[in-house]
Amino acid sequence: xxxxxxxxxxxxxxxxxxxxxxxxxxxxxxxxxxxxxxxxxxxxxxxxxxxxxxxxxxxxxxxxxxxxxxxxxxxxxxxxxxxxxxxxxxxxxxxxxxxxxxxxxxxxxxxxxxxxxxxxxxxxxxxxxxxxxxxxxxxxxxxxxxxxxxxxxxxxxxxxxxxxxxxxxxxxxxxxxxxxxxxxxxxxxxxxxxxxxxxxxxxxxxxxxxxxxxxxxxxxxxxxxxxxxxxxxxxxxxxxxxxxxxxxxxxxxxxxxxxxxxxxxxxxxxxxxxxxxxxxxxxxxxxxxxxxxxxxxxxxxxxxxxxx
Amino acid sequence: xxxxxxxxxxxxxxxxxxxxxxxxxxxxxxxxxxxxxxxxxxxxxxxxxxxxxxxxxxxxxxxxxxxxxxxxxxxxxxxxxxxxxxxxxxxxxxxxxxxxxxxxxxxxxxxxxxxxxxxxxxxxxxxxxxxxxxxxxxxxxxxxxxxxxxxxxxxxxxxxxxxxxxxxxxxxxxxxxxxxxxxxxxxxxxxxxxxxxxxxxxxxxxxxxxxxxxxxxxxxxxxxxxxxxxxxxxxxxxxxxxxxxxxxxxxxxxxxxxxxxxxxxxxxxxxxxxxxxxxxxxxxxxxxxxxxxxxxxxxxxxxxxxxxxxxx
Numbered sequence: 001x002x003x004x005x006x007x008x009x010x011x012x013x014x015x016x017x018x019x020x021x022x023x024x025x026x027x028x029x030x031x032x033x034x035x036x037x038x039x040x041x042x043x044x045x046x047x048x049x050x051x052x053x054x055x056x057x058x059x060x061x062x063x064x065x066x067x068x069x070x071x072x073x074x075x076x077x078x079x080x081x082x083x084x085x086x087x088x089x090x091x092x093x094x095x096x097x098x099x100x101x102x103x104x105x106x107x108x109x110x111x112x113x114x115x116x117x118x119x120x121x122x123x124x125x126x127x128x129x130x131x132x133x134x135x136x137x138x139x140x141x142x143x144x145x146x147x148x149x150x151x152x153x154x155x156x157x158x159x160x161x162x163x164x165x166x167x168x169x170x171x172x173x174x175x176x177x178x179x180x181x182x183x184x185x186x187x188x189x190x191x192x193x194x195x196x197x198x199x200x201x202x203x204x205x206x207x208x209x210x211x212x213x214x215x216x217x218x219x220x221x222x223x224x225x226x227x228x229x230x231x232x233x234x235x236x237x238x239x240x241x242x243x244x245x246x247x248x249x250x251x252x253x254x255x256x257x258x259x260x261x262x263x264x265x266x267x268x269x270x271x272x273x274x275x276x277x278x279x280x281x282x283x284x285x286x287x288x289x290x291x292x293x294x295x296x297x298x299x300x301x302x303x304x305x306x307x308x
Numbered sequence: 309x310x311x312x313x314x315x316x317x318x319x320x321x322x323x324x325x326x327x328x329x330x331x332x333x334x335x336x337x338x339x340x341x342x343x344x345x346x347x348x349x350x351x352x353x354x355x356x357x358x359x360x361x362x363x364x365x366x367x368x369x370x371x372x373x374x375x376x377x378x379x380x381x382x383x384x385x386x387x388x389x390x391x392x393x394x395x396x397x398x399x400x401x402x403x404x405x406x407x408x409x410x411x412x413x414x415x416x417x418x419x420x421x422x423x424x425x426x427x428x429x430x431x432x433x434x435x436x437x438x439x440x441x442x443x444x445x446x447x448x449x450x451x452x453x454x455x456x457x458x459x460x461x462x463x464x465x466x467x468x469x470x471x472x473x474x475x476x477x478x479x480x481x482x483x484x485x486x487x488x489x490x491x492x493x494x495x496x497x498x499x500x501x502x503x504x505x506x507x508x509x510x511x512x513x514x515x516x517x518x519x520x521x522x523x524x525x526x527x528x529x530x531x532x533x534x535x536x537x538x539x540x541x542x543x544x545x546x547x548x549x550x551x552x553x554x555x556x557x558x559x560x561x562x563x564x565x566x567x568x569x570x571x572x573x574x575x576x577x578x579x580x581x582x583x584x585x586x587x588x589x590x591x592x593x594x595x596x597x598x599x600x601x602x603x604x605x606x607x608x609x610x611x612x613x614x615x616x617x618x619x620x
């Protein structure tokens with residue numbers, strides 16, 4: 001094939017070693033920008049917003065691809081949380097009989113498991129958001145926060161499915177829809193902000209130090225047992241084996257706060273007496289701190305992701 | 309016009325160790341007679357180094373690009389040649405803003421697009437969904453990708469085979485968008501694409517042959533959006549001969565639309581046919597910068613005999 005354009009630039013090669021100020025001036029004169037520079041925070045947020053379609057569809061595509069090889073396909077999205085709930089019920093409800101002192105133990109347990117699973121999976125996904133998508137990060141230009149945000153959105157979608165299953169189970173156990181159920185919406189929204197913020201932090205940490213993802217299962221397991229997912233922190237206080245400060249600290253840990261709020265919203269026998277003081281302020285505070293802090297901290301290393 | 313001249317070679321004040329390699333002044337030291345097209349990429353004494361973990365907790369420093377200077381202008385197709393590991397792909401990534409420079413700067417017009425959409429695609433999803441996903445990953449919005457979906461599919465030729473008329477006239481001008489005939493035949497563009505049941509586009513991407521998926525990938529990235537600067541790494545090596553011709557025509561269109569195309573390819577024929585200018589990188593330094601034919605010839609001479617290009 002022959003060239004269809006006259007080569008426009010054969011005309012003017014340079015004598016070697018021109019002063020470089022000329023190159024800089026040339027670039028400035030034509031409005032060129034430095035390649036790969038980190039945009040300021042407001043511009044970064046705008047870029048992210050422009051990528052919202054990608055963020056949404058990357059999550060959906062991941063979810064579809066995840067189950068596409070399984071015989072039961074997308075049904076697993078619903079079966080996974082239900083099987084989890086069954087396992088926890090068998091161990092903690094039947095074998096260990098933790099339900100002494102906790103009325104409505106099954107709704108209590110399932111709410112805890114589903115809400116915890118959301119945070120745990122979001123954080124696990126966060127550690128792999130950059131390190132598990134290096135090919136994408138190295139090949140295409142986009143605001144890197146798209147990846148942890150997209151994966152968090154994916155977990156939120158999973159949570160909605162779990163909650164749909166939970167509602168059915170609640171109805172079976174004789175909990176009836178009440179206006180208080182609506183309180184679950186702000187509680188879960190705040191929890192989503194909190195989890196996304198922490199996953200942004202983990203994404204940056206794991207991008208630099210991949211070993212973080214090896215450590216995560218242990219951190220998450222400790223956190224789960226400390227957050228009263230399968231047992232009631234309140235009943236720990238009643239037994240009096242620990243000083244009040246320890247119990248209060250356990251109750252104020254963000255995961256326990258969000259789990260308690262969702263239980264308070266959905267389970268009738270779980271009353272305000274089980275909640276720590278100023279619980280909504282705590283929920284908002286944790287969410288704002290984690291999300292704003294995590295987002296800015298992630299953005300500060302934007303140009304370093306995916307580099308050797 | 310106060311523009312400096314088009315090319316310079318290795319940096320005058322690069323660190324002494326890096327400046328050791330032989331460098332050559334470009335050809336034709338004639339002063340510009342007409343205003344040059346506007347620059348799209350200005351590389352000023354670019355050094356690129358990265359660290360590679362050696363697996364024992366230590367790191368090894370690789371100095372991949374050493375003091376490269378050049379100016380690329382609108383309408384140019386520039387080939388990058390050189391031995392394996394000479395820094396071609398690294399330089400391409402740096403132009404795309406995906407690899408930080410150690411020192412020096414790369415200025416670009418707009419945001420150069422590296423043709424690297426493969427990474428965004430998922431083998432378990434259908435070709436159809438991958439077109440959408442790839443387009444979104446390239447920075448399009450939902451409405452943009454649905455509007456261009458048919459163009460992309462038609463360009464890939466996966467739905468109905470490549471157009472015979474294109475094959476018969478490989479040297480036809482770049483003016484006709486290759487997508488048009490196919491899009492017309494489909495009769496009306498559906499706003500929400502849905503591949504016919506028998507079409508390869510409804511099958512998972514992992515079932516495609518490597519040639520088919522290469523076609524789809526090139527179609528997504530090259531048709532997706534008009535870029536000021538398009539960077540292509542070895543893309544033309546895949547696909548069958550007919551698709552390669554079509555890809556070349558697409559590159560010509562991009563250049564005609566006043567863009568700049570960079571191409572890394574090991575096949576020197578592809579560089580000769582597609583590019584009017586070539587940069588030869590060897591061990592990270594810019595050995596030669598000039599018309600593609602001359603640079604490729606000098607490089608081939610070098611690989612055969614080890615001779616450095618003649619100084620002028």
